[in-house]
Amino acid sequence: MRRRRTRHPLVSFAFFLVVCSMAWVTWEFRDELRHQRDAPVLDHVMRDRVEEAILDEFDHDTCFFDLRGHLNWRPNERRYRLDILLEESLECEKRAKEICERIAHRIHAESEIVATVVAFDSAGREVARCVL
Numbered sequence: 001m002r003r004r005r006t007r008h009p010l011v012s013f014a015f016f017l018v019v020c021s022m023a024w025v026t027w028e029f030r031d032e033l034r035h036q037r038d039a040p041v042l043d044h045v046m047r048d049r050v051e052e053a054i055l056d057e058f059d060h061d062t063c064f065f066d067l068r069g070h071l072n073w074r075p076n077e078r079r080y081r082l083d084i085l086l087e088e089s090l091e092c093e094k095r096a097k098e099i100c101e102r103i104a105h106r107i108h109a110e111s112e113i114v115a116t117v118v119a120f121d122s123a124g125r126e127v128a129r130c131v132l
Contacts, residue, residue: 042080042111047071050110054082054103063092064099068120071107079131080115082107088121096128104132 026033042050050071058064068083084103086092100117107115119128 041073042071042113046111050107053110054106057106058099058103061099063087063089063095065122071115074116077116080107080113081118082115083118083120086119086121086127088123093121093127097130100128100130104130108132 047070051067055067063086065085065087068085071080071082073079074081082103084099086096086099096119100119104115104117107113107117114132116129116131118126121127
């Protein structure tokens, strides 16, 4: 009967160290290993300037009510997102998509970034969405 060949414990330990070091290198350089382009980061001044431009443009619009939040980075979507509030009426519901598109184009014109703009009514229901 043939005898089973056993490996020396130091060889097993060396393989363990190789696997652990490969895992460490992969973890340390995980951002460089991704093949996705990094998004431009907006500072607070630029973000406030974009939000002020939107508020100034839509100040006299009867359907636009307010911004629901700030222009924020969404890591899962890999883009910025802005939520807006619209007045609750049938006319505003029909114009919601157009308003979202105008705001998305305004964000792109001001800061050269792409953003998702989502419109909500006063009840919190999503009315329209524009993804540039």
